[in-house]
Amino acid sequence: MRINIIKAYMLKEFKELVRTRLIVMVYLLPSMILILFGYGIRMDVSHARLIIIDNDQSKLSQTLSSKFEHTKYFDTVERHMSETQALREIKQAKKDAILIIPSSFEKNLLKGEKSELGIFIDAAFPTRGTTIETYIQGTILSMAKEVLAKKGVAQKGMITINSRSLFNQAMRDEDAIVPGLIGLVLLIAPAILAALLIVKEKEKGTIFNFYASPLSKNEFLAAKLLPAFLLHSLNIFILFLLSVYLFEVPFRGSFFLYWLASELYILVSLSLGMFISVITKRQIVAVVLTVIITLIPGFLYSGIIMPISSMDGASQIEAHLFPIMYYNHIIYDTFLIGEGFASQKNLLYLGILLLFTLVLFSVGKLLLKKEMK
Amino acid sequence: MKSFFTVFSKEIISFMRSIPLVAVILYSFTADIYIAGAGMQIKPRNVVIGYVDNSGGGLSQKILSHFHQPEFVTPKPYLSQKALSRAIFNKEVLVGLIFNSDFEKKYKKHEDTQLDVLIDATAASQSLTTLAYLHNIILDFEKVDIPLKLQSHKLFNQNADNHSFMALTELLSMITLLSVILTAIVFVKEKEDGTWDLMLLMPVNPKIIILAKSASQVFIVTAGVVLALGFVILTTFNTPLNGSFWSFMLLTLLYGFSSAGIGLFVAAISKDVMQVAQLSIVIMMPLIFLSGAWTPIYAMSPVFQKLSLISPLRYYIEGSESIFYRGTAFVDLLPYFGGVTLLGVLLYWYGFRKIGRLF
Structure with a gap:
């Protein structure tokens, strides 16, 4: 060298x-x-554009809507429109998901009768579609659990999951x-x-x-x-x-x-x-x-x-x-x-x-x- | 008109004669798209779970037995929390569950019970899905009867099939890449081989030469698209085509010209094929990444959202997704056609002027 x-x-x-x-x-x-x-x-989903069609207009349905309003995951609007109109917005790629709350939602839930919530998700982008679905279902279920626990319908002593994210807390x-x-x-x-x-x-x-x-x-x-x-x-x-x-x-x-x-x-x-x-x-x-x-x-x-x-x-x-x-x-x-x-x-x-x-x-x-x- | 077709067919013939090039194009429109569609798997599979069980058995094992293939590997036991943390630090385990010694006792006494979970958040999407699973398993367990029925519809892609989507995205990126590079190379080859001067001597209007040369490459790409649709996208992956085939082809053709415009610009400023490759990478990468192919536009930072307005690929991708999956009516597709056409005309005009100066 x-x-x-x-x-x-x-x-x-x-x-x-x-x-x-x-x-x-x-x-x-x-x-x-x-x-x-x-x-x-971006692997996570934020600011998914959600329409809530609230046919119930009760206190409970409004609590549910507000759960979707104050998170970074959803940009929520509440609208009075028909299902077809909302679907058209999805087809125009202006919205990602629709949540339809049925008219006797509060009454049924408190009485313990089944009520059906409609969720429509644009799955043209499949992974995102699935994630949005999980978020919406999770939000609804956790709210329902809360409400029922307060009314004393659900049993006491549930298992809570205490999760700690290592390395990347946020x-x-x-x-x-x-x-x-x-x-x-x-x-x-x-x-x-x-x-x-x-x-x-x-x-x-x-x-x-x-x-x-x-x-x-x-x-x-x-x-x-x-x-x-x-x-x-x-x-x-x-x-x-x-x-x-x-x-x-x-x-x-x-x-x-x-x-x-x-x-x-x-x-x-x-x-x-x-x-x-x-x-x-x-x-x-x-x-x-x-x-x-x-x-x-x-x-x-x-x-x-x-x-x-x-x-x-x-x-x-x-x-x-x-x-x-x-x-x-x-x-x-x-x-x-x-x-x-x-x-x-x-x-x-x-x-x-x-x-x-x-x-x-x-x-x-x-x-x-x-x-x- | 006759001279247009002469130059056009000359380019097609010289393309067909160059066997390696034909092979590359065929590969790109078939095998490459197949690999992208078949290979990319973002859903969690084989997630490794570790656990420490101090509770003595029964309940904890019942919970663990719910994690099974294909999403999860059978959970691995660890003797202490320390050993478990070490495994997570070494990335051998993604999610760790810790059952405390009083876990089962408390549950049976109907007291509030806690299950500790450690998550490696560097693999965020897999970990979050595992957590969601865990919630569901436990909800199942407690048999809480919530009087709600969630009627969930995943529109346009019921099974959230990722393969067809990835294949389509790859096709759209391929169209972009090839129509830029092919167009640029058709001109730069003449520079490199020294036949540029011969071209200048031809008794043909330079404008027609440029038009015919670029149109021939757009034609080749369009033919490739038909191949890809026929052999891979619509058949192998069963991508739904809910909209009209012809509106997709028209959109592709318009888009082809806007990328050809970029190609003309690249051809004007590069001296050899090497420079074409470099410039194309520098120009195409931002275009592809800011087009909404990987992240939806509305989730990007505001600056990028504004920037993406001038990318023809943005309109093309959203338009194509709407045609294939959403089955959008033609009237609602007009914004996409408008965007692609407007930017196409601008880009093509600019590239045309730029390369025209060399004649």
Whole structure:
């Protein structure tokens, strides 16, 4: 390894990144993905637009309506309209749900006779539809339970469920999603950059400079990967600041662990990109291949949509083959849990990330040829 | 008119001859949509529950026996609360139940009984569903007879089938992505291959060239949409088509031109295919994410709600969902047609001007 030669080559790489404006992508892409996904994905349902058609107009029916008015889950309006008119509003996608309270609701309920409440939900977006349904049913049932308990109809001594949400007390979507996104972003962006570095020279023909020069394989790779590594290291801090200040995700763990794991993870991602760059010939193929390998598994196994523990056999094994699962475990720990180095699992996963880097890097280096085929 | 069709068919032929491209398009409109529809499963499945049982058995086991496949894995016992917390911290368990030693005694004496539940809230949707389940199980248990019948109807998609919905969303994103990229590539390829000057020398009005080239790509995408509908969406996933097929095709065609407009703009400012890919990502991602495909518009922050008004995809997605699921009457679809057409004309006109300067 000759430091001066590497330095000169690195300078050339830096200049090239700036001149081809690829550097814009280095900083634009990660922040953009984080911001768009962070704002764009909402798993919970809030401000569902609900129409209540109250045919009873009793005290009890009004109590029920008011239960729906003072929550962040519903934007409620009370209207006098026919069922068909209300359905038309749903068809126009102006409302999400209708609740119809029948005319003798209060009387029947207190007498203990059955009364029927009609609920109509727009399930064109199925998961949301189901969630809205659960919320509406829950609200009604808990109110009815309360009313009956007061009147002494229901039995005493019920089981109350005392639930404590760990790590994310407010159940904020941002807290659950944004840390996972960092894992996704730091997988895709460095990989794409690294994938372009070598294949670009192949496509333009400048790879022959490398073939003909006395530069060794190690020096070449160091000169190629170091600039990408340094540039992306800055992203670790940018993404951290965005999460903590823009999305207001709490940070409870050790920053050192976050930084260390992220640097390692960038190395994994760069080695992956380099590997792809070595085996492909065209830039566009390299980019598409990188996106296929990183984006979809990254999203599936990030733990954002589904926790790894509840996947079934095959996908659980598959999840273990991709680095994102290990990194995200550490990231969620540093942001929300705060176990840090005390947790053996974190240390183990840190080691696995290191292993990923070594394996991917050595295979890539092995396949890199210093002469024409 | 004749020259329009000559250029148009030339593009179609050169598309058909490039076998990899045809393969990619076929893949995108069939297998890719199938994978997206079949693979995405957001409903809770195999949720792992752990419990600590100090109450000695009977009642607690009865409650636990209600958690079963496919939603839940058989609950795992832990010896102490500490061991249970550790398992939750290590993400081996999502929900932990703790039965205190006086749990059963108190219940039998009709005193108020408490069941402690620990939830890993980083997997919020799975945990919340588990909690709702638990409430229902306990309600069942106490046999409280509430004289209410909740007559619940999930309109348009009775079984809340997520697969057909995901497949449709993927199709709509594919249409967006491909009509931008294909249109841009048709022009940039000429730049890259050096045939741009040949094109300039053709005795054809440049306006007709641009029109024919972009129309040919919109045509290819539309053909792909028909394929996707026929082979995947309407058949494999049984997506309901409650509205009119032709209004969807018309909306798709109009939308195709508005994305083609974006494609023309991208083609005008990029030099090679690589730049097309980069620019398309930067332009398309905000468009897709702010379109209401993942989060309904009204639940977004106000700034994004305003921004989404200028995204043609917003009108297209809402319109298509209304056609497929809600079966909305044509009169009520007019706002969507209006939005797509207006933005389409603007975008296409802008892209047309931008690339026209290069001729």
